[in-house]
Structures are given as C-alpha cells and as structure tokens.
Amino acid sequence: MSAGRxxxxxxxxxxxxxxxxxxxxxxxxxxxxxxxxxxxxVLLAVLVSGGLKRQLVPGRWQALVEMMVGFIDNMVGTSIGAGGKKFAPYIFSLFFFILISNLIGVLPLAIVPGLHTFAVTSHITVTAVLAFFSFAIVLVVGFAKHGLKFFSLFVPHGAPAWLMPVIIPVEFVSFMVRPFSLGLRLFVAMTAGHILLEVFGSFVVQGLNAGGALGPVVAILSFIMIVGVSALELLVCAIQAYVFALLTSLYLHDAVHLH
Structure with a gap:
C-alpha cells in the first residue's frame, strides 16, 4: 500500500x-x-470435542454439537438418501471448515494494530482443492459402486435415441464443469465481499481526511454501507458453506444412485 492509496x-x-x-x-x-x-x-476440533462427552443430560456445548450433527445428518439424508450416512463425516467437516473460515475472515481484528484476519476461502487455490477433492470422491464412489455403468449418468431416462449425440456431450460437459463452478462460486462470493469492505473503509478514511463539508458526509455514508455489507457478509458466509456442502451431497447422490 503506497502513501495516500x-x-x-x-x-x-x-x-x-x-x-x-x-x-x-x-x-x-x-x-x-x-x-x-x-x-x-483447531477451532473445529475444539468445537467437536464438546460433543464427545456423551452425557445423558447434555450441556450447552454438547447440545450445540449434537444440533450441528443433526443438521448435517438431515442434509445428507435428504440429498443423498439411502447409503448416504457414511458420507456425513466428510460433509460435516467440509461445511464447518468453510463456515468457520468464512466467519474468521470477517472478524474485525484490524482494529488492533498489527493484527488482521485472512480469509482462506477468498483464494481460488483453497476453494479449488476443496472442490476437486469433493469431485474426486464422487468419481471414486461412482466407479467403485457401478463400474462402467457410471457413464449411464450422461444418458437421461426417457430421452429419444436420435437426440443422444447432442444430449450426451452436453451432459458430460455439465458434469465436468461441476468442480469449477463449485470452487469459483465460493471464491468469488468471499473475494467480492472483502473487496467491498476494503473499498468502503478507504472511503471512510479519505472522507475524514478530506475535510470540508462533503468529507464527513461521505465518511458517514460509507460507514453505513460497511455495516450493511458486513451484515450481508455474515449471511453469505453461512449460505456459501451450505451451498458448497449441499451441492457436494447432490453430486454424491448421483454417484450413489446414478439418477
């Protein structure tokens, strides 16, 4: 960052x-x-450790973890269906890793000199690894369970045979695009929000330094926008984690049941 910029x-x-x-x-x-x-x-491990007590009358910590597990179980049961229970630990880890990463990225630690957060999910390298790893699991499960019959995923039921030369390539391309869209969606959403916060933050600083009658007005309006964008970011943090985990579950449904 250069002076004044x-x-x-x-x-x-x-x-x-x-x-x-x-x-x-x-x-x-x-x-x-x-x-x-x-x-x-570490935060995820500490959080989950509270659910390992298995007390008959759960405390608040254990109840929270049990609620988290129940939420993921419900998602897996609805999205994957029969045979999906074994994927619950992975979906649980995926969802809460992304959620905690997103939330840490919006913590206002920068108000303390020398400290600032880092949003790991705002880097395409991280989101791409998560997306391609999930996609690899889908491929391994699909071929392990169905063998070459897994390719029937690209042949919709009831489609006329004369349309197959068009439908099969379209289905194949849409299938192969899945990891790219999965990783890009999370990356773009988190990056855009953080850039907006930084831009409006610079408007606040520049407005206060500008002086005159208009400077404070710009600073106040920009601060209001920061509050609004921050609230939206918190919502986006949860939504993006949910969408990533849900889509992964739906892709696993295709691998397990084909259609």
Missing part, C-alpha cells in the same frame, strides 16, 4: 511467516494462509 487486493496477499523453505522447486514456507487454516482446524 489503499489497495483492496493487499488483504489477499499470501506472505511467509518464517524464513523461506524450499523443497526442490517448491516453496513450502509457512504462510499466513497456512496459519489461518491451522486455526480453523
């Missing part, structure tokens, strides 16, 4: 927190992105 993309910069570590041609230095992923993993 705020770069809204600076918040997404991946910076090493240790001395550079190289493994051959690869840089495996511990970065701020890796740090926040570790933080998310």
């Amino acid at each position: 705020i770069d809204p993309m600076e918040q997404f910069h991946v910076a090493p927190l240790t001395r550079p570590i190289h493994l051959g041609a690869f840089d495996i230095s511990f970065t701020n992105s890796a740090l926040f992923m570790v933080v998310v993993g």
Whole structure:
C-alpha cells in the first residue's frame, strides 16, 4: 500500500511467516494462509470435542454439537438418501471448515494494530482443492459402486435415441464443469465481499481526511454501507458453506444412485 492509496487486493496477499523453505522447486514456507487454516482446524476440533462427552443430560456445548450433527445428518439424508450416512463425516467437516473460515475472515481484528484476519476461502487455490477433492470422491464412489455403468449418468431416462449425440456431450460437459463452478462460486462470493469492505473503509478514511463539508458526509455514508455489507457478509458466509456442502451431497447422490 503506497502513501495516500489503499489497495483492496493487499488483504489477499499470501506472505511467509518464517524464513523461506524450499523443497526442490517448491516453496513450502509457512504462510499466513497456512496459519489461518491451522486455526480453523483447531477451532473445529475444539468445537467437536464438546460433543464427545456423551452425557445423558447434555450441556450447552454438547447440545450445540449434537444440533450441528443433526443438521448435517438431515442434509445428507435428504440429498443423498439411502447409503448416504457414511458420507456425513466428510460433509460435516467440509461445511464447518468453510463456515468457520468464512466467519474468521470477517472478524474485525484490524482494529488492533498489527493484527488482521485472512480469509482462506477468498483464494481460488483453497476453494479449488476443496472442490476437486469433493469431485474426486464422487468419481471414486461412482466407479467403485457401478463400474462402467457410471457413464449411464450422461444418458437421461426417457430421452429419444436420435437426440443422444447432442444430449450426451452436453451432459458430460455439465458434469465436468461441476468442480469449477463449485470452487469459483465460493471464491468469488468471499473475494467480492472483502473487496467491498476494503473499498468502503478507504472511503471512510479519505472522507475524514478530506475535510470540508462533503468529507464527513461521505465518511458517514460509507460507514453505513460497511455495516450493511458486513451484515450481508455474515449471511453469505453461512449460505456459501451450505451451498458448497449441499451441492457436494447432490453430486454424491448421483454417484450413489446414478439418477
């Protein structure tokens, strides 16, 4: 960030927190992105540990975890159906990893000098790994359960034979696009929200520094927009985690039941 100029993309910069570590041609230095992923993993583990007490009369912590598990079980049961119970641990981990990552990314830690959050889900590398890993599970499950019959997924029931040369390529392309749309949707939603917050934040600072009659007005209006966008971001954090987990469940339904 140069003097007098705020770069809204600076918040997404991946910076090493240790001395550079190289493994051959690869840089495996511990970065701020890796740090926040570790933080998310630890928070998720601590949260789930409260549900391992198995008390007959659950406390608030255990009740919260049981409610979370019930929510995922209901999603899996509705979306995947029979045989979907075994995928519940993965969907649970996926949903709450994304949710906690999203929420941590909007924490206002920047009000403390030297601290700021890092939204790992605002990086396409992270969302792409999650999306392609989920897609790989769909492929493994589909071929393991059905073998070559899995390709019948691209042949809709009841479609006339003379349309197959058109329908099959369209179905195949729409199937292969799934991981790209899955990863891009989360990446774009989180990145756009953080950029908006940074832009309106710069308007507040510049409005206060501008002086005159118009400067404070711009600052106040921008601050109101920050409050509104922040509230919307909290909603988007939950929605995007839910959509990612739900679509993964629906893709697993196709792998398990074909149609």
